[in-house]
Amino acid sequence: MDYLDVKRDDINYRNVYGSTYPLMKNAGMAVANVFKSNFGKNRKVLVIAGPGNNGGDAICAASYLMIDNDVYLLMIKDPKTPEARRAYNEYNGISYKYDEIDDLIKKTEIIVDGILGIGISGNPREPELSIIRRINSSGKKVISIDVPSGFPYESVKPDITVTFTDLKENMNESNSGKIFIADIGIGKNIREYAGPGDLVYLKKPAFDSHKGMNGVLSIIGGSAYYGSAVISGLGAYSCGIDLVKIFTENVDIISSYYPGLIVRNIKNVDEMLKSNAFLIGPGLGTDFDDYDLLIRIISSGKPVVLDADALKIIKKEDVKCRNVIITPHKMEFKIFTSMEPSEESAVNFSEKYKITVLLKGTTDIVTDENRIMRVPGGNARMSMGGTGDLLSGMVSAFASRGVSNFRSAVMASYINKRVGEQCFKEKGYFYSITDMIDKIPSFINKNTFY
Numbered sequence: 173m174d175y176l177d178v179k180r181d182d183i184n185y186r187n188v189y190g191s192t193y194p195l196m197k198n199a200g201m202a203v204a205n206v207f208k209s210n211f212g213k214n215r216k217v218l219v220i221a222g223p224g225n226n227g228g229d230a231i232c233a234a235s236y237l238m239i240d241n242d243v244y245l246l247m248i249k250d251p252k253t254p255e256a257r258r259a260y261n262e263y264n265g266i267s268y269k270y271d272e273i274d275d276l277i278k279k280t281e282i283i284v285d286g287i288l289g290i291g292i293s294g295n296p297r298e299p300e301l302s303i304i305r306r307i308n309s310s311g312k313k314v315i316s317i318d319v320p321s322g323f324p325y326e327s328v329k330p331d332i333t334v335t336f337t338d339l340k341e342n343m344n345e346s347n348s349g350k351i352f353i354a355d356i357g358i359g360k361n362i363r364e365y366a367g368p369g370d371l372v373y374l375k376k377p378a379f380d381s382h383k384g385m386n387g388v389l390s391i392i393g394g395s396a397y398y399g400s401a402v403i404s405g406l407g408a409y410s411c412g413i414d415l416v417k418i419f420t421e422n423v424d425i426i427s428s429y430y431p432g433l434i435v436r437n438i439k440n441v442d443e444m445l446k447s448n449a450f451l452i453g454p455g456l457g458t459d460f461d462d463y464d465l466l467i468r469i470i471s472s473g474k475p476v477v478l479d480a481d482a483l484k485i486i487k488k489e490d491v492k493c494r495n496v497i498i499t500p501h502k503m504e505f506k507i508f509t510s511m512e513p514s515e516e517s518a519v520n521f522s523e524k525y526k527i528t529v530l531l532k533g534t535t536d537i538v539t540d541e542n543r544i545m546r547v548p549g550g551n552a553r554m555s556m557g558g559t560g561d562l563l564s565g566m567v568s569a570f571a572s573r574g575v576s577n578f579r580s581a582v583m584a585s586y587i588n589k590r591v592g593e594q595c596f597k598e599k600g601y602f603y604s605i606t607d608m609i610d611k612i613p614s615f616i617n618k619n620t621f622y
């Protein structure tokens with residue numbers, strides 16, 4: 173688990189329950205419970221709280237620890253987040269300021285470290301760095317909250333770390349002491365169902381970006397249905413990527429649709445293979461006969477999304493252990509996998525073939541060999557032609573921007589469902605695919621770059 177995973181969970185929890193404060197209280201209680209089982213009670217405890225939610229957890233822990241210990245709460249700075257402020261307002265004990273730290277350390281037997289959690293960016297600055305060093309040279313027992321403060325840079329060396337939900341990247345006993353993993357109440361309904369938090373994986377383009385840095389996508393299609401490749405291309409552009417190139421036999425026709433699309437003859441393989449990701453299938457037709465080209469693309473090692481007719485042409489054996497995402501509806505799933513379409517089949521297939529599966533339905537299922545995510549919603553109008561092309565365009569766009577296959581599929585599915593719902597609200601059963609495309613940029617813009 174890394175910072176983005178935690179952020180994702182928090183946003184989705186807040187989206188469902190309104191506030192993450194219950195998680196903070198549970199985190200504080202988990203720390204107090206681990207404290208009690210390791211150090212007993214009637215101890216002199218210094219709880220050091222930073223300004224973020226890690227500090228909020230520390231304040232909540234102090235509230236629970238006060239019940240059967242002497243607690244000194246040291247606030248390094250004023251709490252900055254709404255949850256940490258609430259924890260501080262509800263705290264009934266006395267709190268101390270940074271300049272009293274040396275006296276407080278002397279007085280105490282055990283230090284609870286809630287200075288910096290997983291929200292750290294860069295090496296700890298002052299005064300946090302000095303506090304980390306003071307703690308390490310104090311000789312006191314230390315229990316860290318979520319991660320040792322400063323981690324993964326110069327950090328507290330605790331005896332114990334109570335971490336939440338799952339181990340954080342690169343944590344081990346030599347940098348974190350004895351590790352306890354606490355469940356703080358992020359249930360399956362948050363972990364396995366998509367929400368706006370699933371958009372955290374899209375990175376903001378660098379200020380000095382130049383053309384091609386933020387995704388170049390090759391679409392192989394448009395041989396039989398010209399518009400399908402165009403819809404995928406427009407969907408991809410709506411996700412903020414730099415270049416969308418369509419490789420097809422029908423260059424003149426497809427070029428006439430939209431000036432932003434780069435349309436090339438399918439024989440320009442060298443140019444095609446320079447992209448960051450590929451989408452094979454929209455409008456490709458089942459008569460497409462250059463199988464060697466498709467295998468060359470799949471063997472490139474870059475992310476490849478297979479949709480529509482590609483799922484009728486390409487054999488499942490040829491995608492095994494490849495960097496591939498498939499986006500079938502139920503019938504395509506059946507044709508491609510020879511399995512009855514269901515959540516269980518999608519999971520089994522992705523485990524066996526080690527690829528990402530996005531099985532479309534009233535609830536989309538996204539699964540790779542390790543995880544599953546469900547994306548419910550949408551409406552009956554989404555059975556119109558083009559919604560699948562739009563979805564696969566978005567999946568491949570995110571993959572071209574360096575988002576992992578699983579996260580690209582979840583993000584695209586979530587956006588597709590919500591945008592379809594927005595259109596339904598405005599136009600009922602009478603909206604069109606271009607209505608959906610038009611709504612994508614503002615939806616993404618509203619839900620990214622926290």
Ligand SMILES: NC(=O)C1=CN([C@@H]2O[C@H](COP(=O)(O)OP(=O)(O)OC[C@H]3O[C@@H](n4cnc5c(N)ncnc54)[C@H](O)[C@@H]3O)[C@@H](O)[C@H]2O)[C@@H](O)CC1
Pocket residue numbers: 178179181182192195196199222223224225226227228229252253287288289290291292293294295296297298300317318319336337
């Ligand atoms: N889903 C979860 O796992 C939950 C996690 N919670 C806690 O929330 C923490 C993350 O909270 P936040 O995102 O508020 O982040 P943190 O509290 O870890 O840190 C953010 C604060 O540190 C400052 N900061 C960042 N880098 C710094 C540096 N290099 N030197 C000095 N100061 C620096 C920032 O200005 C900000 O005030 C987790 O570690 C965990 O303790 C809980 O509150 C509840 C839910």
